[in-house]
Amino acid sequence: MSFKTIKAQASAADIGGVSEVSGYAQIKRGTSANNADLAFSIQSNDQAVTSNGRMAITFLDDSTVKLTEHSQLTIDEYIFDPDPSKSKMALTFGLGTARFISGTLGKIDKRNIALKTPTADIAIRGTDFTATVDELGRSLIILLPDQYGVSSGEIEVITAMGAVLLNKPYEATTVSVFESAPSKPVILDLTLDFIDNMLIVTPPKKETVITEERTTKVANILDFNGLDIDYLEQDFLSDDSLEFTELDINFLDVNYLEDLLNILDALAINEEEDKLKQVSGVTIAGTTLGADAETQITTLITGQTISLMRNVSEYTRLDLDIAGGYTVILIQDGISNKIKINGGDSTIRILQEG
Numbered sequence: 001m002s003f004k005t006i007k008a009q010a011s012a013a014d015i016g017g018v019s020e021v022s023g024y025a026q027i028k029r030g031t032s033a034n035n036a037d038l039a040f041s042i043q044s045n046d047q048a049v050t051s052n053g054r055m056a057i058t059f060l061d062d063s064t065v066k067l068t069e070h071s072q073l074t075i076d077e078y079i080f081d082p083d084p085s086k087s088k089m090a091l092t093f094g095l096g097t098a099r100f101i102s103g104t105l106g107k108i109d110k111r112n113i114a115l116k117t118p119t120a121d122i123a124i125r126g127t128d129f130t131a132t133v134d135e136l137g138r139s140l141i142i143l144l145p146d147q148y149g150v151s152s153g154e155i156e157v158i159t160a161m162g163a164v165l166l167n168k169p170y171e172a173t174t175v176s177v178f179e180s181a182p183s184k185p186v187i188l189d190l191t192l193d194f195i196d197n198m199l200i201v202t203p204p205k206k207e208t209v210i211t212e213e214r215t216t217k218v219a220n221i222l223d224f225n226g227l228d229i230d231y232l233e234q235d236f237l238s239d240d241s242l243e244f245t246e247l248d249i250n251f252l253d254v255n256y257l258e259d260l261l262n263i264l265d266a267l268a269i270n271e272e273e274d275k276l277k278q279v280s281g282v283t284i285a286g287t288t289l290g291a292d293a294e295t296q297i298t299t300l301i302t303g304q305t306i307s308l309m310r311n312v313s314e315y316t317r318l319d320l321d322i323a324g325g326y327t328v329i330l331i332q333d334g335i336s337n338k339i340k341i342n343g344g345d346s347t348i349r350i351l352q353e354g
Contacts, residue, residue, distance in 0.1 A: 022053055023053025024053040027049075030045075042075065046075050054067060063103045073098055089113045090115075093117045093131040095133050110124055110125055120182065128153070144192065145170070157182045159179070161181040305322060306320050312333070327347045
């Protein structure tokens, strides 16, 4: 075992321990929260949480997960058995950035390792990768190189609408919701130092609201009357806050995940627009291409097929030839949506009731 120095007496339930820690980090177990001291024993169902700190957990199979600031990891299940086919690992990367480095001795069958984020499942064959999750659950998955700079293996990022394979160093994909396909993989111009130090999800800023007995909220800039303020009562020159130097700039207060997601999202949008240009003469009315939040219908074009999907209380999927014209009337639990494709010559009516 790798953890002969784990605090207290090791029990059968111990599956690893805290191998690195700096700053403030906790291990939450049931209703208790424990400081993540070095060699603190880890058990299944524990949740690792960092604030202004970092932490690494090494499991009995020598797999390691490293967390940056403001991150959350849940250990859903871990079973270690001398027979690799009977061992299991299930982890959820809930928030922030986690770097997963699998054990090199094959102590757990890779088919028994289930890793996921709020919006994607991750199947591994290898491997060393990072998963970054923002407060909305959007995920950025990056495959990392091994010590020789070549691919550390393969990972498959899977959602309800498809999967992509990452097998090149720094190849990345993003997922916004589980009901959409992962973005087309791209190779990022990054380094391990950049990932370790900059892929930090900025925590939500706390807002302090001060209320008075008489408070008027300015709803429009035209409603503002500067005559209501007595500027003579304030000595602006005595306010130290007017002094601003380079020391006031926090160069780390940047959410690089947000920037990367925006760039990759733009690439995905451009790719989708290119696909639409290749399919001439297709018109859609009543919903939008992709996931429509208003109708809750997801519309996809794949080759010569257009697919309409709606999954609320009931699930419906309709695959149609893109060359035809259709009027689709979809009624689910009393909610009716009417979609016209290429003018709507043929009428298709679907009624679903719970």
